[in-house]
Amino acid sequence: MARGRVMEGQVRREPEDSSFAWSNERPVYQPAAPIPPITQIPPFSEFAEAELAELLPRVQRRSYRTEETIFREGDPPAFIYYVLSGEISLTLTSEDRRISVGKFPAGRLLGIQTIFDNGPQFVSATALSPTTVLAVPLGELLAILRRHPDALLKMAGIFAHQIRGAARLVAEMQFLDLPVRLAKRILDLVDASAPAAGRHGPAVRITQKELSELAGATRGGVNRALKRLEHLGLIRTSRGTITISAPDRLRRLAEQEPLPMILGVADPGLKGLD
Template sequence: MNAPLPEAVKKSVLLNGLTPEMRDKLLKDAQRRSYREGETIFLQGDPARAVFIVLNGFIKLSRLTPNGSEAVVAILGRNRSFAEAMVLRGTPYPVSAEAISDCTVLQIDGARLRQFLLENQEFAIGLLASTFVHLQGLVDQIERLKAHTGVQRVAQFLADLSDAVAGPAEVRLPYNKRLIAGHLGMQPESLSRAFARLRKHGVEIEADKAMIADIAELRMMAMD
């Protein structure tokens, strides 16, 4: 791989902890691949031959249910990796991956990753940490679905888009509202109702932007 990696990606959970020499060895034949919005990266059931790190943009992981509908498993942004467990186990991808914005990913050959894992204990620790991040994300998602109302889920989603601690904030919705609804385990009409109910808490939605009067209040409401 010729082009240098973005500095932040080097600190991703998967690569963090590796020395520059070890990282260069792992990524020797890694490829940057660009996808346009709507393009498929792989399909559910395809052989798992590579691991991916998102360099920019957003990736949707989804699974077809027995009745043929789509269940959004995760939406991953910059620096997140995916497909590690399937590559290590040699099993097919249990989900489909689709670009939901123009994006670039770093594709790491699965055979190289497995060999590198056998040769480097430090990388094994990083891989376990990466898998834990995915697991923790699923646990958090289940907790939100079980314990929080739809309005609370939307409030938390909006609050997480900003680094502001208190006061007014303006955030851009990172992808379309249908995907936001699927990510939060809601129907699109339920998302619209949640946006409407958040107006009395100082949240106004205009196209792909959310204006928040007091983000500290929004976070508090999301946790109540």
């Protein structure tokens, strides 16, 4: 298809994020109102009906394929995103490594920081599975938020919670050995899903590439750390599957906390640094 033409019934995405591409043409977006899920969470739950009637017709419903980019580091802000279904991974790129700094499942708001500084995106967002979001125009949202200081404070609270989670990840990467970080991430995966019940314990499917992003390490480092955990009898690895052989022992290893008082993210009485 020639670049100068748009087929009937299709529109190009505006170039406000990196998902703009001719290969990413979608059917014309339908108005997203009424949207019960998003109206039940802050700040939208604080808005009057007239304000929702003003905002919701401008909200766009967007669908992304697995591994499709929603936005990239450095993209100018244009929307905040409400995850309707699926899951989104946030990553930072550093030289030859890509580090996962969070996952956003359905019901979460993404890109809140742009409300407060209007700066470029500082992470990349990628769909981990077929994902649908509601893209809320930042300019229109800000105009309404200025009339609702309480709603703005609630947004700040959500953002602060996200910062605390990111601070914990940074502290873990700085102060915990890789096997401990892997133990935490493996248990997070088990707790967040319904793990397959193997003969030797709960099992999760994940590639070394995905695990290296979650742990903030190279694939070679992850491979060596997995072998160490396997040598200790805590896990078994086979063809992209990690089976937890000794759940209690693995959880004790994972309970080590990096600098418990950092930014108030943990109870100062926690032990595990001795």
